[in-house]
Amino acid sequence: MNIGQASSASGVSAKMIRYYESIGLFRPPSRTDSNYRVYGADEVHVLRFIKRARTLGFSVEETATLLSLWEDKSRASAEVKDIATRHISALETKISELQGMVNTLKHLAHCCGGDNRPDCPILDDLAGETIATKGH
């Protein structure tokens, strides 16, 4: 299996496979005589693990930790749960920040006529002029 096949089998682009290798997340595979990378089912399995962790929003660094815990058969699940729990908190913080932005913008957009007149509460807010209607 060369890098292209490993890529389609894992869903990780060839570019990213090389990148993960270069930063030490992914062990360098053996090479053919002509210097092509050669992968087997095990490597694809690891790539899929990485892919899934990234899809769940873990950073590359967190993914590296999870990977080493995965490969350590005697690790305690507490450590993994801890990483996951902290990650959940970080995601929830991010979500409420975004939700705050949405709430403010929805309020502003609701107050904005969206017509051809130049009166625009959105711009007024951005410019620091407070709007009267705050309730809702």
Next chain:
Amino acid sequence: MNIGQASSASGVSAKMIRYYESIGLFRPPSRTDSNYRVYGADEVHVLRFIKRARTLGFSVEETATLLSLWEDKSRASAEVKDIATRHISALETKISELQGMVNTLKHLAHCCGGDNRPDCPILDDLAGETIATKGH
């Protein structure tokens, strides 16, 4: 007012003021004989506008558009509302992505003992092994 004072008055770091200037978001101010940037109340007002837009999650590019609409006294509020509405959609998409991650992770963390035993549904999921209990 030099850059440091404009920075504390606006909440935008001196670094970022220079950066915004360099990318054309913010008009270059006049300089003293000794080449120091000089700002007035108007500039601080613009910086605050920028700061607020960035806080609301608008990209620098969107901020530039909003800024030009703000400075164009005859613009239609429809255009602003359109930008805001599209931005709201983008934020909501992002939120539901993150929420999906949280849901999955919470389910996995809930199934994970978090003890000293190596059985860990989180790692099993990352590794591609499906868990039996899907309900919740």
Next chain:
DNA sequence: ATAGACCTTCCAACAATGGGAAGGTCAAGG
């Protein structure tokens, strides 16, 4: 005069990914 708190420009780094150039390799078909 000198210290220290400013300012200036320029360069690099972060995270994670994509794009592309320049060149080597392999398999199929003429």
Next chain:
DNA sequence: CCTTGACCTTCCCATTGTTGGAAGGTCTAT
């Protein structure tokens, strides 16, 4: 045998927004 096209290799650059630092100039107060 040779060409063509689809691979592969390494290397560098761009992105987005922000921060850090170095090397040097300026201003203010003692």
